[in-house]
Amino acid sequence: MSAVIFDLDGTLIDATKDIHLCATRMLEAEGLPPLPEETVKSFVGNGLAQLINHCIAAQGLEPTRERHDRMYAEFHRHYETAVHNTTVYPGVFEALDRLKADGYRLALCTNKPETPARAVTAHLGLDRYFDAWAFGDGPYPRKPDAAAARHVIDQLPARRFLFVGDSAVDAGTARNAKLPFALYSEGFRKEPIEQLTHAAVFSDYADLPGIAAKFAPRPE
Ligand SMILES: O=C(O)COP(=O)(O)O
């Protein structure tokens, strides 16, 4: 049995607008001005706590524990229902259907907290594809720590795995967990493709089933 493990933000979905909305509401509650969408987008990838840290630094404020906790709670409160401006990248459903039909188990390994990750995947009809999950606020170190990937691996009856993601965090996770990495080039990546160790790179989801067959072949 083989499995494909997916990152969420920037790989399966583009939640930029909803994340920016939550950040704007959070800053508003603090009496602070909004940050540009591209700026907030550049803060996504290392989990919500890190995104809040970046927002605090961008406003030139002291990162006190009290301020951070208050802002985290406010962001998270909006995050749970911020699903209406989020889109699925082209070809994702077709690729997931194909992988399922080919006999792959599918899993999600995200740094997004559990409640908003479950909410947005349920809203978009993606949740039904996944047999195992790891979240950014789970009781294990988050990506790029291999523990996040191992958390899903331990839930799956598979022996071969492919890790699919869009960022340096995902490339690092795959490297740390010793899994082949397929890089989706149309996500939130900040570095040139050559800087991210990868077994394969794709810009069209139609190519993913073939990549999976090559790097995580199903047993005969
Ligand atoms: O919430 C984040 O910071 C990133 O989430 P991701 O791991 O699904 O890209």
Ligand SMILES: [Mg+2]
């Ligand atoms: Mg990502």
